[in-house]
Amino acid sequence: MPTGLAKILIADDHALIREGMVSLLSRLDNIGTISEAADGKTALSILQSVPINLAILDIHLPGLTGLDVAREVRNRSLDIRLMLMTGDISEELATSAIRELSLEAYLFKKNDMRQFETAVKAVLTGNVFFPPELALADTGEATSTNSLSVRERQVVKLIAEGHTSESAANVLGISPHTVRKHRENIKRKLGLGTVAELSSYAMRNQFL
Incomplete structure (x- = not known):
């Protein structure tokens, strides 16, 4: 992970959600530039042109979805850690996305900002974070791989x-x-x- 200030992208089509995340992140230590995107195409453009350490993507972004953007990041071998967020409480979707895209974090939007803060801190220190209620099979090696x-x-x-x-x-x-x-x-x-x-x-x- 970065030795200096972390550069983060928040991609969500709801301005209030982005503002809340920006407000929290701006109070954390070692956070540098925070970029924002309201759709998948803009998010991918930023990720391809601006150095970003962590991309926080809503799965259901308009245009290119968060899953589409994450796939492009992995296909292009961009050195960016990925956190996906969704209001869809589907363990099947979560498990599939984590394994396909080697995600560093996955969050359900029903959870509070404390969990979001915990997830960001975990990822920026080289660890992974998945919701406690998400039961991943083969957690030991799967978690190590995602780290x-x-x-x-x-x-x-x-x-x-x-x-x-x-x-x-x-x-x-x-x-x-x-x-x-x-x-x-x-x-x-x-x-x-x-x-x-x-x-x-x-x-x-x-x-x-």
Whole structure:
């Protein structure tokens, strides 16, 4: 997660909801720029043009939905952590979205702002947050997988494919030192460090 001030996007078509979130976030430590969008097309445009650390997306955005925007973020391998929110209390929808999009957080709008604050703080410190009432199967490994950043997932995949830190760095266009730092973070989050362990993990979680 960012070492400086976090840059956040809030995308919701209800102005009052956006204003409430902005008001809360502006009181938290380590929050920098807060961008806003009222529809999916605007949200995606911001995410493609402005450095954003966390995108908070309403699932039912007009135009492109929050799910559509999240898919584009993942398909384009943008290093952005994703939180989806919805008023639709559907465990099936929630579980499907979390697994398909490797979400860092999911919230039901029926819950209060304290849970929203808890979720934001969790994501910005490299953790994940899902509602207590949401029973995810295989929570241990699923939660660990969701704690990985997009770049960390890329590193796991490349190492599992047989790349060294140096060759993975060439593929990703970053330094070997940065790849090694990502591997340290992966080991801390997953408890896995060897190539064999990462390869097995990548196969179980369909990284390959």
